[in-house]
Amino acid sequence: MLTDGWEDSTPVDDTSTIDRIVEVAAELIEADESVSVRRVAQRSGVPRETVYRYFSGADSIVLATAESAAAEFLLELSARLREIVSPADAVVEGIAITIEQLRANQRFALMFNAAGRSRYLDEVTSPEAIGLGRSIIDEVGVDWHAQGWNDADLDELVEFMLRTLQSFIVDPGEPARSGADLRLYLRRWVAPAVAAGAGAANPIEVANIHPEAD
Structure with missing residues (x-):
């Protein structure tokens, strides 16, 4: 089930931000939805600019999720x-x-x-x-x-x-x-x-x- 309400809890450091991005990507994958930077940013409540700070794009997010x-x-x-x-x-x-x-x-x-x-x-x-x-x-x-x-x-x-x-x-x-x-x-x-x-x-x-x- 996809997680709602991420916006209520802002990541406090790099590790928690990366963990949240990977967790949301995992939920998308398990729901058989495509992973994109835009979708991950929306679902996680993390700005797209911040997502790009840690990942070069959707492929790198998927790889991190798989790893x-x-x-x-x-x-x-x-x-x-x-x-x-x-x-x-x-x-x-x-x-x-x-x-x-x-x-x-x-x-x-x-x-x-x-x-x-x-x-x-x-x-x-x-x-x-x-x-x-x-x-x-x-x-x-x-x-x-x-x-x-x-x-x-x-x-x-x-x-x-x-x-x-x-x-x-x-x-x-x-x-x-x-x-x-x-x-x-x-x-x-x-x-x-x-x-x-x-x-x-x-x-x-x-x-x-x-x-x-x-």
Whole structure:
């Protein structure tokens, strides 16, 4: 529901002003309304000139809104995975929860939807994305190092998870899997790769499969 009466409470500093702008943009997105500087200014009671002081335009407001929603979701995801001690279970549940939340939360989905694909989806395995994924993996209940995973292994695992997630975003399937069906699919095809563990294929083994030409 869109918030009325923002004019009754004037933001007192930069942080509260930005928060209000982002909150109003989130309400517009959830109501399936377009985000514009004019509309955000009207709904928030913040003058357009002030909105432009913090954001270059509607696109930057939408990006800030998506990033805010993503940050909220990542905190929730970390909490839900914290008690899982199996690497395969953590990866399967992490991917499944993320896919489901992308479909349920329009703000978070903005980071990856088709309309913004050229802007955001190409960066899904960027160093920043890998670092963010590691911050989640490091918080789960798995003792990665005790199970033979080093930092390089974990970075590759996060990349694998992000690429898997990317494929579901680009082509969710018909019909799109969800719930138990989604987890069964991931457990059948993704879990075995994770269960193989770190160092499943070392450089020597790969070289034997694909010898370099003389």
